[in-house]
Amino acid sequence: MKNRLKEFRVKRGDLTQEELAVKVNVSRQTIIAVEKGKFNPSVKLALKLAKVLNCSVEELFTLEEGDWDDR
Template structure:
């Protein structure tokens, strides 16, 4: 089985939404700023519910916020 990784464009999307701060995004989706920091750094994969809430804040499809990359098996 390959290594799974969920990557995100939150930093870019925040920039394009009037340079929204991490704290503002955290308040809009109902988590702490530390959790937004962890998600942006790829240290935490959010629940499906939180991912949808973030996509709704940015008014964009979920696939534009998060993407799933499966690394190929090493030969």
């Protein structure tokens, strides 16, 4: 899964990872892991992130070609 979390976070006026983490009630390490693609957020967290960043979940996260093969 590809994400644009960092892009949207920075576009929102240089919102820091820590500030975003506080707003969505997770650790800064979680935000780092999502931005690096090492952690796929729950639906609830994805919705919270989209709300804080004033965008849709689909704008933040997209499936790539190989993601359909996950079982």
